[in-house]
Amino acid sequence: MNELAKEYPFVHVYAQQKPRQPVIIKANIEGLCVLLNALISAIAQSERNGIAEVFDGDAKVYEVIVKVVNTHDELSPVPYQIEKQ
DSSP, X not given: OOOOOTTSOBEEEEOOSSTTOOOEEEEOHHHHHHHHHHHHHHHHTTTSOEEEEEEOTTXXXXXXXXXXXXXXXXXXXXXXXXXXX
16 A cells, blocks of 8 residues: 655545535644634634645645635535525
């Protein structure tokens, strides 16, 4: 088995396809640390987004953006509702 390179933060977030389905996050330790820092940044500075720059399973860089919201409207629409439209 090929081990993930320890110097790169690997994270894959499996989004919900339907209501009440679990969200699965697979990551190496480095990826979890970067994601944790983005969560802490969003909490500490709620007017700004927390951002984690990570790699997916294809070794392509993408961002995970953590936003603090205060209303139901800010949460909508959820991804599985967008696909049905």
